[in-house]
Amino acid sequence: MPRGALAAICVAGVIASAARAQEPTQRPMGGAKPDSSLQWTLGAQAIGVVTRASPAHANRALTEGYLTQPMVMGSLTTAGGRIAVEAMLDFEGITLERGELDAGMSGEGYIDRRHPHTYLHELVASVSGTESETAYSLAFGKGFVPYGSDDPMVRPFEKYPINHHISQIVERLLATAAVRRGPVLVEAARFNGDEPESPSDLPNRNRLWDSWAGRATLLPTPELEMQASTARVKSPEVPRGGGLDQRKLSVSLRYESVPAGVMPPMPGMPGMSMSAGSDMDSNDSAPSGKLVEWQQYLLVEWGRSSDYDAGSRVFSYSSMLAEGEVRHMGVAFAARLERTERPEEERLANPFRTPRPPPDFSILGRTRWDIATARLSAIAHESRFGTLTPFIEVARQHATALATPSGFDPRAFYGSDRMWSFSVGVAYTIGMIHKRTGGYGAAARNMTGMAMPGTVPMSAVSEGSH
């Protein structure tokens, strides 16, 4: 059976389950009351998008269509939320094998295209507890390393920022410990340093636990988060080891308005939505995707990833990014400004691919990318069968060579050092969509409000219990 058919069957099953779970008669207690029942959530999403990049390469424009970010996600919790499993399947390996046009993006053998993620994007189990006013947890599995900001897939834009490999570390086999007391959250993790080599790739056994990360987060209000994090990643681009190591730094500030009636997460429990004083026994009790009140989201971040050879720094790439979104009555406007540096590498016959692993430790040069992106979206349809959100995104990119002389001249390679990107599409979501990434157990943070392109707040979720 073709892989696409398998994926379609899988997604159809999820949609059916999620639609059934959204029937009012099956609305559960959510996580509101700690008990030993098994509770679950399920959701799915996919984005159909057409992108025109001009110029994309050699003074030629490219127009391509994709089914991007096709994902199924779910969670299981029991023991009052103290035992939890988070899971995400990502089918980009089927729908996005050639990569998605995204000028300035690079990583995992793709350049100026975003690479597909692995099929098993996340499968992490966590055990949480509390002692006095301190919550703590241990998490284990494949997922998001506690470093940097949220993965771009749970942020407002369809097009990823190009700092993805500077500001996030994803798809690693990890063991994370988290401790939260009051507004202070501290996480530490060990994980495998090697990046995935293909969508079906699993972490290499000889690389387990060779890397580490730590993140400190301050949550002074339910709306505000400030994090500083660092990571030491062994040989990410040479899977068998022996390549350049990376040292990463990230600091960020995140603000997100909390809709009335949405409760921030309890220490040691996953964040849930509920109507204060109610048992959430009907859809009406929870805020919908078309909240009447205004919602705002803001993220400002700085990150740096440096390559080290035997303890000596040889290359360094930094990034600054600010993005925000305002939403009212299901209509949202978002804007993003980004300045990120990247290495230029030898390209294959396909100009959007680079050899992985690289054949040595050298690069062609470094470029700085300045990118401004704007997005407008509106919820067009919302029912128990899902939400449809059309959107349009426009981006303007400017590439500047930093090394002189450089082995890479953006103006000559692209035909101009200034490019446009236009994207039009529709996001489809059903059920519970993860709104945050990488916060396991006691590290679960505000999981409400602003969401993926076209998605609804967590209150309109697919949940069940047994």
Add this chain to the structure above:
Amino acid sequence: MSLGYRRHAPVVLLALLSAAGGCNASDPVVAPPSPPPPSAPALHVDGQGAVPDRYTAELWIRGDVGYTTTWGTRSTANGVTRGNAVNIWNVAGPAPVLVDSILVADATTLGDIQVSDDGKLLVVATEFTPGSIVIYDLANPLKPQLISRFSNGDTTPGVHTAEVQRVNGKLYAFLSIDPGGGQAAKLVIVDLSNPASPTQVFVRTMGNPYVHDVYVREGILMTALWNDGISIFDIGGGGKGGSVANPVLLGSARTVGGKVHNIWWYHDASGNKRYAFVGEEGSGSIGSSAIGDIHVVDVSDLTAPREVAFFDIPGAGTHNFSMDEARGILFAAFYNAGVTALDVRGDLGGCDATMKSSDGRCDLGKMSRELGRGLADVGFPVYVWGVQSVGAKIYASDMLNGLWKIETVP
């Protein structure tokens, strides 16, 4: 939590972000300083054959004919080109003259090129997928004719280097294969006795993470294994029963800094075979920076090689070597520093304390072994990939500018 704390916390983080941004602005580039002006005399440049449209890679000169390969993707005002061309030169005059080119299909880089010792074959390595060697007939050296192309599952994703040498009378190509596609780096040996139908006789995973090159002489195989240093094998000349199809390990050594890229086993005029010169290829940015030393390994006992000396040009990195063994001169391509000529006669591992590094190795620079430096004074950036000593001249392939012909004695 006090209201004051809530009010000031975002300000504190914004200040932190601003400070980080300041760091960003002040620390945008990590690159070693440019190499200082050489203290050694300049080697006189006879002439240059320009290649502005592609990056030039390796070279091979035989008689009055030269061959250079091309590398990677180069973007210029005239467009974007791939490293899929072999350039053919007439090098009889002071300046090399480009006379013809061959385009190799399905290649983005042609790293290595070599003419067989009998002058009959030209062998070119290709990257990336599919990796291969392409074999040409040189009955007319200016008009190479394709004989065959060797490629199989073991040569994927690319043949990084191809060393053509004769062992016990039979011609072989030693292919260093890039890692990729879930496969580790490998050494593949191909029998070229019938160039129309090359036959693979050996394959073995080696290198950490790369095997980048080999050096073969008198039935001894020396492999450049990056972080694993060098390993020396008997393939028919070591007296340990080794053969090309069954190499027997004699000894290994890790050089300081690792990243072992290439080797030259020096046989001096009196027949001594004491030293192997090892090139370290550190991180570099094509055209602007490079790092990496020359390491001198005492191989007088092939079972117990050890590093005894090194040569360093601050702010520059070495690449391929060639030797005038009769005169005891090592010529080394040094990327952004041009070409250096080192006097390697005599004892390289014996020096007084003032000439030693803190780890006890002799520093050839402090021993005043550098005889001259070429291409450091041409007035524009160079990035020298390879060098070949031919009689009283050396030829240097410059990634940015093409092929140079240089006097060997300042």
